[in-house]
Amino acid sequence: MTQRGCLVTEIEMELSSDAEKLFETNEAQDTASEDILELNQFDGLPFSSRYYKLLRERETLPVWGAKCQFTDSLIKSQVVIVTGTAKTGQSTQIPQWCAEFCLSAQYQNGMVVCTQIHQQTTVELALRVADEMDVNIGNEVGYRIPLQTCCSPDTVLRYCTDDVLLREMMSDPLLEQCGVVIIDQAQERTVSTDLLLGLLKDVLLARPELRLVVLCTPGSPEKFLRHYGNAPLIQLQGPEPCQLLYGSGRGGVKDYLCSALRLAIQIHQNEMQGDIVMFLATEQEIECAHAILRREGTTLSVSDVELVPVTLCPAQGDSLSFLLEESKSRRVFLTCTPTDELFWALHTIRFVIDAGVQKRFVYNPRIRANSIVIRPISKSQAESRKQLSGSMGKCFRLYQDDTSLPAESVPHILESDITSTVLFLKRMEIAGLSHCDFIDRPDPEGLMQALEELDYLAALDDDGNLSEIGIIMSEFPLEPQMAKTLLASCEFDCVSEVLTIAAMLTAPSCFLTAPVEMREKALFCHQRFQHAEGDHFTLINIFNAYKCTQDGLFSRVEPWCEENFLSLAALQTADMIRSELTEILKRLELPISLPAFRFSREQQYTNTVARDIDGLGNYFMLTHKHVAQLHPLSGYGFIQMAPQYFFYNLPPSESKELLQHILDHGTAAPSKGKRKGQSTNSTPPIEEQTHERCSIQ
Incomplete structure (x- = not known):
């Protein structure tokens, strides 16, 4: 071969090699271009880099392995039951899969609604899921809780509290806008959750395209399976069991508070890093534990790691959003919630201290009052609490191994005043749902008393149906007695005062509990608002003072609340409730009088009960x-x-x-x-x- 021929051959080889490299480069660019141009099916925009980062985290959740099984079950069955703990990811992932199902070409029948028990959990879950779906909160993903709505016509997935969905059924009994309804935390068996589970059984018959997903903890699906027949059950595998340690004292849980505090201090001094969750029974115990740990924590620093107590009470609206960041201190989360749902987003927990008891309000129809009862938690609750510590953590149960725990908690509908429930069901009869198939039927004595109460309030006619007054009463998100009081105030020209009383009683307590060393000062501040004619008038004084401070030229409402040991959040909630009640009165065209009632500080009541x-x-x-x-x-x-x-x-x-x-x-x-x-x-x-x-x- 000549020199020129060799040169041509080398040039051709180089050109061929360059062509292959160019082809590979173009193919890689095309692949990258496809990744970049992958569009979000919910808003039509390209996915962000954060979406892929969160997707990798989602794929490690225990629930992810059941995605295909869940999707197949959702296609074939109207009802699907899923069991898993808070750390399995069922509350965040399953609603997203349901949203994908509703948007599919074969099934386009409305949006997804997922119910929760606690308001703060509702908001936090919606924010997290919107982030994972790479959409804006309030658009494709939204939430609705009492007094707050963050949704739009484009919303395809909405989180809401169970009581909010119930009130929506008053105007939309068949939930025509919904394609999938998800009942989360069903094992808690709140009154609203039980009503939804009972009413939805008839709604499913009327709407064959509707799907119902029930999420609960392991050990609690048996009643749901019996209630809905042959529904498929998907059991999620949680993390490996942690080390479990039991108490050995003969007194059982008698002195559990002292034991829990002692144990928290020992963990801080001797165990590896990680936060602690302490499950107690009452707010008073949490207050006491917080004061002791706060006092001792500064003197118990280990390697410059301080022991910091953090109070989490769902009734007070405490949120985890500000606790999700890493902390150099060891935190002790003090809670009296019976569930583990408040801690679904916290991954720093390594130790669980479980007192094994809970506080319940039990209504006695004979005395028409609630009694506070301390009773053991259920086996299902105990197992869920244990899972919080993860496979590398420890769970300390302050009761003996052979302690007999009930298999499940008593449904709230069996221990609550059901007057509001009966009023709601009477309203649903008008809407077309005349039957509620309860999982556990209410006590007949409580049911009869509720009917008598509604009859006394003139909410029923002679045939036992809702009267015009009863229909109007059902429009208010209040107890029937308070709703009737509000209606009566229109006749006696004291609407403004009763609106304030109703709002203050419905909102959380506005009184803050001060530390021991400041109790006397707090008592003095609270006494300045007291009215001689009773606590209701005291609440009016507090609310009026709050509004005066709020409406000033330079608002000092926040420091004013701090100075008077009052809860700003509770007063703001009361203000919103009052505005909502006022709007309902206007919508019903009921007269709203200006403040006209004058209080006499000299009048004293001598009657006695x-x-x-x-x-x-x-x-x-x-x-x-x-x-x-x-x-x-x-x-x-x-x-x-x-x-x-x-x-x-x-x-x-x-x-x-x-x-x-x-x-x-x-x-x-x-x-x-x-x-x-x-x-x-x-x-x-x-x-x-x-x-x-x-x-x-």
């Missing part, structure tokens, strides 16, 4: 012979009041005779057979005192 028995705040309730206590923040003091409703509805009895004597003479009548010299104010016999205790609020 409860008698002080020991001078220590214990009162013997004459209507049903139970011992009760005034709320610690009550301003009634020695003022004893008796609404005429209680007196005239008392059956003939010794109690009514005693009450009549007090009304006539101002003092209690001597008891029959009383020994000479015995005090008329003596403590009732022991057998009369051994009853449940309830709190007059």
Whole structure:
């Protein structure tokens, strides 16, 4: 071969090599271009780099392995039941898969609605899912909680509280705008959740295209399976079990608070890094634990790591959003929530201290009051709490290994005042849903009392159906008694005052609990607002003072609340509730009068329904012979009041005779057979005192 021929061959080889490289480069660019141009099916825009980062995190969740199984079940069945703990990712991923299902070419029947129990969890889940779906909150993903809506006509996935969805069913009983309804935390069996599960059974029959997904914890799906027949069950595998340690004391959980505090300090001094969750029973225990750990934490620093207590109470609207960042300190999360749902986004927890008890409000229809009951948690709750610590953590149970825990918690509908529930169901009869297939039917005695209460409030007609007043009452997001009071205020020209009272009673308590060293100062500040005629008027004073401070030229509302030991969040909530109630009155074209009622500080009430028995705040309730206590923040003091409703509805009895004597003479009548010299104010016999205790609020 000549030199020229060799040169041509080398040139051709180089050109061929360059062509191959160019082809590979173009192919790589095309592939990269396809990745860059991959469009989000929800908003039509290219995905951001954060989407792919979060996608890699999502694919590591335990729920991800069940995506195909879940999608197939959703296509073939109207009802799908999924069990898993908070750390499996079911509350964030399954709603997204349902949204994809609703947007598919084969199925376009509305949006996805996912219910939650706690308002703050509802908002935080919506924010997280919007981030994962790479869309803006309030557009394709939104949320709705009482007094706050963040949605648009483009919303395809919406988180909301279960009570909000119930109220929506009053105007849209078949949920025509929904393609999939997801009931999360179904094992908690709140009254609203049970109503939804009962009503949706008929809605599914009327709408074969509708899908229902029930999310619950392991150990609790049996009743749901029986309720919905042969629904497919998907069981998610959580993290590997952590190290489990039990208490060994003979006293069980009697002194669990001291044990829990001692254990938290020992963990901080001897264990590896990681946050602690401490499950207690009451807010008072949390307050005490917080004060002790705050005092001791500064002196217990280990390697410059401080022990910091953090209070999380769902009733007070505490949020985790500001706690998601990494912290150099070891945090002890103090909570009395029975569930683990507040901690779904926290991945720094390594230790769980479980007292094994919870506080429940149990309604007694015979005395028409709630009693506070401390009882064991269920096995399902215990297992869910254990999962929070992860496979590398430890769970300390402050009860013995052989302690008998109930299989599941008692449904709230069996222990609550169901007057509001019955009013709602009567309203749903008008809307076309005349039957609610309860998983657990309410107690007949409570049901009869609820009907009697509604009849007394004129909410029912002679046939037992809702009257015009009952229909109007159902429009208000209030207890029926308060709704009727608000309607009556229109007649007596005191709408403004009753609006304020209703809003303040519906919102969380506005009184802040001060540290021990500042209790006296806080009490003095609260007493400045007290009104001689009772706590309701005190609430009006506080709200009016708040509005005056808020409406000033230079608003000092935040420091004003701090100075007076009042909750700014609670007062803001009350203000929003009052505005909502005002709008409802305007929509119903009911008269709204200006403030016209004037309070007389000199008038004192002498009627009595409860008698002080020991001078220590214990009162013997004459209507049903139970011992009760005034709320610690009550301003009634020695003022004893008796609404005429209680007196005239008392059956003939010794109690009514005693009450009549007090009304006539101002003092209690001597008891029959009383020994000479015995005090008329003596403590009732022991057998009369051994009853449940309830709190007059």
